[in-house]
Amino acid sequence: MDALAQLRTLAADGIDWRAATGRLPAADASRPAAVLVLFGRLDDVPAEHAGDAPAVPADLDVLLVRRASTLRHHPGQVAFPGGRMDPTDDDLVAAALREAEEETGLDTDGVEVLGTLGALPLPVSDHLVTPVLGWWARPTDVRVVDRGESAQVFRAPVADLVAPANRGTTALERGGRTYRGPAFEVAGNVVWGFTAIVLSGILDELGWSVPWDRDRLVDIPW
Template sequence: MAAVRDRLAALVERHGVPADQAPRDALTEIPASAVSTWGFDWPRAERARPSAVLILFGSLDDVPAHHADDRVHPDVDVLLTERAATLRTHAGQIAFPGGRVDPEDADVVATALREAEEETGLDPDGVEVLGVLPPVPVVVSGHVVHPVIGWWRDPSRVAVVDQAEAAAVFRMPVGDLVDPANRCRVARPGGRRGETPGFLVGERLVWGFTAALLDRILTLLDWDTPWDAGRVIDAHTHAPLRG
């Protein structure tokens, strides 16, 4: 698994900054590097608020991957949560642990670790923070999100801590995420225009902001596998719309 950790570190070295250079100021500014890293110029909110997410990869827990792929180590997974259905934004969606930057947070790394501990109960001491990728604006929630990349050096038990925040906490095998049979495009609910990348693994659908980040990170890591981008499903029902 050392090779997986090293590949993640190389990703941060190419596209981000190390943990000790994590942003502390001007947290809603979007640098030019964000466009080249994420592949397109994301729409921006007028009065954005800074936030951070923890994108935490680690050695697979006791839930094995169902799909094997030569590009991806069979034992690597990523930590995800299912947001509570009662939340104002992104309700019920699968997401990385994270949240808004608080005034007492030293930097966005501190934000990501604090939020992850509050949401999942993980022990931050077991996380090696490899660095921070360029921020991404999210218009629907009015945030600028700083993605913190971590390696779960010493995994701890995780579970739902606050049911008002999360309905589930789980570790998703990356092998299943890259399975072409689980890849799709997702039509936004309520007739909203546009589609997002999607990963439909069993009954769990990752779409929207989280899927867009995962899709790009897998590409940058050279872990993605060709799949049918003509397959489109509905965000709410998971019913096929095209393909």
Template structure:
């Protein structure tokens, strides 16, 4: 019997404790020259939901912090992503990288964040990065906003219930050099979440048991 308290936070902890969790992405073509990076996957309780304790929350009561990257960036321009970026020499570890980047990009106060787990590294071939997702719980939410518009143009606290809604879900298709790539995607009031971010969310939702059955045969082409 699990000694963890019941609730969404506990379900996240239990899901990532299962070493089978992961995202299936092709390996890097040039791993020796890859850059290390980290992203912050930050879940919190919706402001409008009264919850006596964090662990009393359920999946439908949560939101997750996302942002839209500036269209002028050389890597993944205009895409919705988790806060994060490359490791810098002064970072103590990958958790420090994720928190520093989140603070720089969204104004997040790191003191209100509880780190739940550092997840297995995921290769990101499009930009030749080795990305470590850092799963976190927002104990004391702070105001967030796009800080540097050269990097981030919008910051969202997206309700998890909206992401789980089957009507929001579809399979994205992207064709490059004669090859078509497919993956899970979300349409949040016209904001499209796809690629790496959508694959990580999809895997987490499956691992926690939060996923609501959706029609993966519905395909939409994404523009880059």
């Protein structure tokens, strides 16, 4: 089965986030938001670690942004394009596409929306975030549109995300407790937090993950 067919199946079946991550939906008071998880074959440059991810096409990428360091919430973190749902948005899919266009200049006409994967809480900013799964059927140029919002827009090879050498775990101390989560090192960036949790769940559900060292600690780039 090719990558697009697998993603279609994932969109149809969804993900049991409680089983995958142990995270439960937040209270109804949480503000609705959506992110665009956009996969596609975006260029002719193969992943550096294609041989370490036999189930993943070497030319398959996912679109990511690095948030501006001046933002109030999640400054400097790598994320999927997306944001809070506005009153003018028809639904969460529309919100994800609008935010992606505003942040990256994405031509949304070239995006095939495959479906949504169910909401996850983001307690730090009191949002309930729905990942919208998409396929970049007609890729176009993307870029940083507003330096006040994003510092970088880039395409991360999925095989490089899967490669064991690029995976690890972060440890965050808060309120006397240690919170551990997945992390990825790709394109000179560390992907951690909410985005890494979603990526890790998707890769596992698709059967693309390979064994990696969960005891390897990755420093959080503050």
